[in-house]
Amino acid sequence: MENRDGDAVDPVPFGVVSATGVLVAYSFVPGYLLTFGVPLWAALLVATGTALGTAGFAYHRFVVTGRPADTPIEVPVAYRLERLFYGGLVVALLLATLSALHYL
Numbered sequence: 001m002e003n004r005d006g007d008a009v010d011p012v013p014f015g016v017v018s019a020t021g022v023l024v025a026y027s028f029v030p031g032y033l034l035t036f037g038v039p040l041w042a043a044l045l046v047a048t049g050t051a052l053g054t055a056g057f058a059y060h061r062f063v064v065t066g067r068p069a070d071t072p073i074e075v076p077v078a079y080r081l082e083r084l085f086y087g088g089l090v091v092a093l094l095l096a097t098l099s100a101l102h103y104l
Helices: 012-035 040-064 077-102
Strands: none
Touching: 012 040, 012 077
């Protein structure tokens, strides 16, 4: 795969993020929407939109604006770990909020 400058980029991060987005979207989105009374076809449509949005974001982030494959990573490990922690915290809070809305 090539970025917008024509340099070769590693396709693995794009594939991993896209596949993870598809798995999460189809695992959680329909179940949560069905508990709120949304029809199955609409829940699957939202899950598909979520999966496509994730794949589009991953393509833009890791392919279009990605660094060439032979460029060393310059982001410190502590910063990447911090971003991963806060991202997981946001996802956990989102799921907890959806679970709490179910009981209201």
